[in-house]
Amino acid sequence: MISQYPGVSVVMPILNEERHLAAAVRRILDQEYPGDLQVIMSIGPSTDHTHEIAEKLAAGDARLQVVDNPTGRTPTALNLGIAAANYDIVARVDGHGELTDGYLRRAVELLEETGAANVGGVMDAQGQSPFEEAVAYAYTSRLGLGGSKFHLEESPAGPADTVFLGVFRKQALLDAGCYDETLHRAQDWELNYRLRQRGELIWFSPELKVTYRPRSTLRALTAQFYLTGKWRREVVRRHPDTAGLRYLAPPIAVMGIGVGISGGLAGMITNKLILKLGWLAPLGYLLLIIAGTATASGLSPAARARLPLVLIIMHLAWGLGFLVGLDHDTKAS
Numbered sequence: 001m002i003s004q005y006p007g008v009s010v011v012m013p014i015l016n017e018e019r020h021l022a023a024a025v026r027r028i029l030d031q032e033y034p035g036d037l038q039v040i041m042s043i044g045p046s047t048d049h050t051h052e053i054a055e056k057l058a059a060g061d062a063r064l065q066v067v068d069n070p071t072g073r074t075p076t077a078l079n080l081g082i083a084a085a086n087y088d089i090v091a092r093v094d095g096h097g098e099l100t101d102g103y104l105r106r107a108v109e110l111l112e113e114t115g116a117a118n119v120g121g122v123m124d125a126q127g128q129s130p131f132e133e134a135v136a137y138a139y140t141s142r143l144g145l146g147g148s149k150f151h152l153e154e155s156p157a158g159p160a161d162t163v164f165l166g167v168f169r170k171q172a173l174l175d176a177g178c179y180d181e182t183l184h185r186a187q188d189w190e191l192n193y194r195l196r197q198r199g200e201l202i203w204f205s206p207e208l209k210v211t212y213r214p215r216s217t218l219r220a221l222t223a224q225f226y227l228t229g230k231w232r233r234e235v236v237r238r239h240p241d242t243a244g245l246r247y248l249a250p251p252i253a254v255m256g257i258g259v260g261i262s263g264g265l266a267g268m269i270t271n272k273l274i275l276k277l278g279w280l281a282p283l284g285y286l287l288l289i290i291a292g293t294a295t296a297s298g299l300s301p302a303a304r305a306r307l308p309l310v311l312i313i314m315h316l317a318w319g320l321g322f323l324v325g326l327d328h329d330t331k332a333s
Contacts, residue, residue, distance in 0.1 A: 120163025121208025229321025
């Protein structure tokens, strides 16, 4: 228990979030945090009504503030928000995420208890449509994205490589140089990597949960994972020691499936059995997806029917993006 809770500045990078922004802000204000609270909405050039919604929300509550982010990029939005933060504790919250009760209070207590530079918890993905439900399940399954602590509610509390979103000591952010604005994606992981390199502690706790709203269309999901794969390749290029098996599995799968299909087609043309065996690669992958879908629990029939496609898109879009990587113009922009 803390005798006097410090002020917290919540930084929200926002772009095209008219569907979820009001709910995300409401969950922050409903925290009943016992200290001072500031909410900074860093708004990019949205093509929907996000900016109008943010301005209306800010006009109704003095704790809310709007900051313009002309680049529209997440790390720039976060750094602009950090620069505008009035308090020594900075919490990141996305425009499509909703804090659970007591999140900020417990996060501040954990900072005090552990001495960490950053604490975070579970990315509690929850879908509203059958497709979103399937995506949410894939996020929290080991066959999907379940390799990180913050994807799994049963993960024990303790030191972590990274956490979802995060509640930081502002001075630790400033000392580390804040977010790398040349990384359009994967900037959270890279920042936590630099904090750890400086000897700072990153702490995961399953007590901290944030409801995450996943992508709602196949096109949006494909674009998300393709770009994530490209930027993850860039992180590995800059920090080769971070190339773990979990990040290399999707590109390896893409290459294996591609080689297998090519060999299988060549075998059909040349009638060579050894080449025909290439079909075992895509067949084995499909069997793995089917087995993962069959053992999935807690899904509606409509969501279960969509799960195989969701898993395939996640794996192959990420893997292809990783293999393609960034071109010179993208890195420079």
